[in-house]
Amino acid sequence: MAVKQEARIGIYYGWSETEGWADQMDINLRRIAFLLNPSVINRTQTSPPVSPVDGAAYIVASPATGTFVGLENQFMVWSAADGNWLPIVPKDGQEAVVISEGTWGTRIVFKGGAWSPGVALG
Secondary structure: OOOEEOOOOOOEEOOOOOOOOHHHHHHHHHHHHHHHOOEEOOOOEOOOOOOOOOOOEEEEOOOOOHHHOOOOOOEEEEEOOOOEEEEEOOOOOOEEEEOOOOOOOEEEEEEOOEEOOOEEOO
16 A cells, blocks of 8 residues: 555555555654644744754744745754754644744744734733
C-alpha cells in the first residue's frame, strides 16, 4: 500500500509491512507535538535565529530570507536533536498563540493564506 498523507495536519499513514517508515514517523511525531501546543515565540521572524532553543517555533514573516525563503506564514519548529527546522503549513481555522505579544500572549487564526491580527489574552 502506498503511504498516504492525512489532509488536516499532514501526518503520514498507511505503510505496508515492507515499507520504510522511520523518517516519516519522526516527522509525524514532531508535527503532533507542536500541534498539541501551537504557540510561537513571534510572527515577525524573517530568517532563522542564530541559536534557537530546542522546540522554538515561529511564524515566518515576509520577506523571508535564508532557510525560511518561500515559507512565509508557515510555522517553523526547531529540533536541536535533529539539527533542523520543520515547516508546518497551517490550514484554515488553525489557531496559535504568539507568546511575545500582550501580557499573556495573543491568539491568532489562519484563514485564506493570512493570519488574523489576533486577540490579546489576559
